[in-house]
Amino acid sequence: MPKKKITHPITVDHIARIEGKAGIEVILDGKKVDVVNVNVFEGPRFFEAIAVGKHVDEAVAVFPRVCSFCAAAHKITPVLAAENAMGLEPSEQTMKMRELLYIGDFIQSHTLHLFFLALPDFLGFPDVFSMQGAHKDILNAAIALKDMGAHIQTVIGSRAIHQENALIGGFGKIPPKKSWETMRQKLRSLHGVAEEALEQFVGFSLWPEVEAERVHLALKPIDGTYTMFGDTILASDGSKFKAKAYQMRISEKVVPHSFAKHGAYNGQPFMTGALSRFTLFSDGLSKRAKLLGRTYEEYLDAKNPLSNNLAQAIELVHYIHRAEIIADELASSIKPNERRVELEITKAATGVCVTEAPRGLLAYTLKIGKNGVIRAANIITPTAMYLPMMEADLRRMVEGLLEQGITDSKTIAQKLETVVRSYDPCVSCSVHVARVK
Amino acid sequence: MTLPDHEIIEECRDVCRATVGVYVLTSCYGCQLVMATVEKIMEVANLVDFKCFYMVSSKSSLHEPVDIAFVEGSVSTEKDLEELKEVRKNAKVVVAIGACAVNGGVQSWSEGDLNYDELYASVYGDSKIKYKGLQAAPIDSYVKVDYFLPGCPPEEDEIMYFLSTFLFGSYPEEIDYPVCAECRLEGNPCILIERDAPCLGPVTVAGCKARCPSFNVPCIGCRGPVPHDNSWFDSLALTFKNKGYSKDYIRERMKIFCSFDKNLEERLEKVFGRKK
Numbered sequence: 260m261p262k263k264k265i266t267h268p269i270t271v272d273h274i275a276r277i278e279g280k281a282g283i284e285v286i287l288d289g290k291k292v293d294v295v296n297v298n299v300f301e302g303p304r305f306f307e308a309i310a311v312g313k314h315v316d317e318a319v320a321v322f323p324r325v326c327s328f329c330a331a332a333h334k335i336t337p338v339l340a341a342e343n344a345m346g347l348e349p350s351e352q353t354m355k356m357r358e359l360l361y362i363g364d365f366i367q368s369h370t371l372h373l374f375f376l377a378l379p380d381f382l383g384f385p386d387v388f389s390m391q392g393a394h395k396d397i398l399n400a401a402i403a404l405k406d407m408g409a410h411i412q413t414v415i416g417s418r419a420i421h422q423e424n425a426l427i428g429g430f431g432k433i434p435p436k437k438s439w440e441t442m443r444q445k446l447r448s449l450h451g452v453a454e455e456a457l458e459q460f461v462g463f464s465l466w467p468e469v470e471a472e473r474v475h476l477a478l479k480p481i482d483g484t485y486t487m488f489g490d491t492i493l494a495s496d497g498s499k500f501k502a503k504a505y506q507m508r509i510s511e512k513v514v515p516h517s518f519a520k521h522g523a524y525n526g527q528p529f530m531t532g533a534l535s536r537f538t539l540f541s542d543g544l545s546k547r548a549k550l551l552g553r554t555y556e557e558y559l560d561a562k563n564p565l566s567n568n569l570a571q572a573i574e575l576v577h578y579i580h581r582a583e584i585i586a587d588e589l590a591s592s593i594k595p596n597e598r599r600v601e602l603e604i605t606k607a608a609t610g611v612c613v614t615e616a617p618r619g620l621l622a623y624t625l626k627i628g629k630n631g632v633i634r635a636a637n638i639i640t641p642t643a644m645y646l647p648m649m650e651a652d653l654r655r656m657v658e659g660l661l662e663q664g665i666t667d668s669k670t671i672a673q674k675l676e677t678v679v680r681s682y683d684p685c686v687s688c689s690v691h692v693a694r695v696k
Numbered sequence: 697m698t699l700p701d702h703e704i705i706e707e708c709r710d711v712c713r714a715t716v717g718v719y720v721l722t723s724c725y726g727c728q729l730v731m732a733t734v735e736k737i738m739e740v741a742n743l744v745d746f747k748c749f750y751m752v753s754s755k756s757s758l759h760e761p762v763d764i765a766f767v768e769g770s771v772s773t774e775k776d777l778e779e780l781k782e783v784r785k786n787a788k789v790v791v792a793i794g795a796c797a798v799n800g801g802v803q804s805w806s807e808g809d810l811n812y813d814e815l816y817a818s819v820y821g822d823s824k825i826k827y828k829g830l831q832a833a834p835i836d837s838y839v840k841v842d843y844f845l846p847g848c849p850p851e852e853d854e855i856m857y858f859l860s861t862f863l864f865g866s867y868p869e870e871i872d873y874p875v876c877a878e879c880r881l882e883g884n885p886c887i888l889i890e891r892d893a894p895c896l897g898p899v900t901v902a903g904c905k906a907r908c909p910s911f912n913v914p915c916i917g918c919r920g921p922v923p924h925d926n927s928w929f930d931s932l933a934l935t936f937k938n939k940g941y942s943k944d945y946i947r948e949r950m951k952i953f954c955s956f957d958k959n960l961e962e963r964l965e966k967v968f969g970r971k972k
Contacts, residue, residue: 275754276750304772304803305815305819308819313805321952324848385753417908417910432910432911
């Protein structure tokens, strides 16, 4: 079949079903793909700049507002960075509650992405609302999981997003034994439901057009299992580095078509997120999640970004199980009257914390003055880190489709949107923007 | 019957479906997230016709006329402003939803201290971006807004209250009392008086059932300022001064969610006294 020459651009003005405002722009020059941009026009909010001169207690209440989908991530990470600066050691109970709160965020965020944002593409619907007639079971599972994520975060954090109960040094109020028992029971009843997303995605083949070698980065789980805290970042190229020194390896630059900066690892595009975590650390998954991961290995290809949906689905299974274990431990060990550790600021210091947010590595550096005021802040979000890799994948997709003689811009645009959604981008996170040194 | 000064829509009952648009300018997407996940969202989706809800539906358009428009986010780019004007043109009722649309949101924390160019330079340096940003501002700085639904994020029951009053051909009433009123009803001890915590309850509009003070966490003021001529303000807010908090500290804390309150300085003067 002769290749048609097309010169008109392929554009998606506003990508629906993602968190934030972004578009896609592809400019073709004859048969060659000239430009592939993910245009980020979500307005900038300058979090690092506006926090300067403000007290650290208020700043850590403001940072979660970077993003509603991962508010707990943007709470716990800066809180840990501030504690790190001040040499404050949170109690074991505090860290357990924080991990469970963070898991609540993973459950809520992955559920929303998988069922509400991504799945309608694969089942051929414009949105989850129109699936009510044909897919009642799927929706029931989606709602049960979303409610579970919200429940965990409300019990521990005060509400499903922008949790105020998580503070520097601990918690304002610690839920009693009964709350943890109820939580454990609810989690236990969801074992089967947690596998619904995986079941839905298994069976859709991974598009070969976007398959390519790539470097994955993920935080090595602190206890050798599979969780969001750690000190060392591992790369799939075999290297590793100290999370606290992330600014030496991970950089950001400004590009003209985006209010979000573009990240790079040693100057190269890279991937971070569920697929990266699964690729590097799947051995640490809970038993059932590990088994499912092995069974559906072919759908979890580190070279293909569409696998990210499946990797999130595996994490959903894992985190429901892990949350149950932690809730169980807290039910038997909870000390509801444990006091919050008071923050004592005696000298100026800098604190760094990197965690795994639902979408990947999230890094906070806070420079705090001796009066407790923020002197400088640096935040790098996962979406900003992987935007260049996403653009490279979109380019591969367009080139692959053109090679097959597919030139209909609507068909191409739809496929591009699906690739973008598989990354689960968080555009409002990405435009928080880092401070120029 | 049309009530004077209150924009309402025709009651639908079983004969029609109200058209609703959910729009976003610049924000964290939390208001839409709460809206998309209210417990009865599937029932809501059957009762109304969503013409625009980009976050959850690819069947979305900015250009369709709607009965009710919920607008989340602050105006922070020229594109935001264009979209906002388009939404106003197409909607019967415009509701500002959430702290950003109502009061400018946390991105206005440095309002009055740093302007857009300074913020831009501190973050992007000399690099140029093809989109034009604007100083973050609440939406009523640019268009007429019929109702305000505050909160960061807004409360689920309040979203349902707004929606249902509209569908019944009525309108939501404004809350004019502070968080303290609800905090007392919750039976909480006062953490401002008893524990010296910097709780903004006295100056913050209620509706959250004192969510944070109920967790022993001082109110951060996310629902925005309580109406100005409120008597609670004088009596309770004086406690800030009595507890030794400085005017500057309280101003910075209030500014997180109140930087566009034109009465902010006057409120502070009521508590801390006028400059001599």
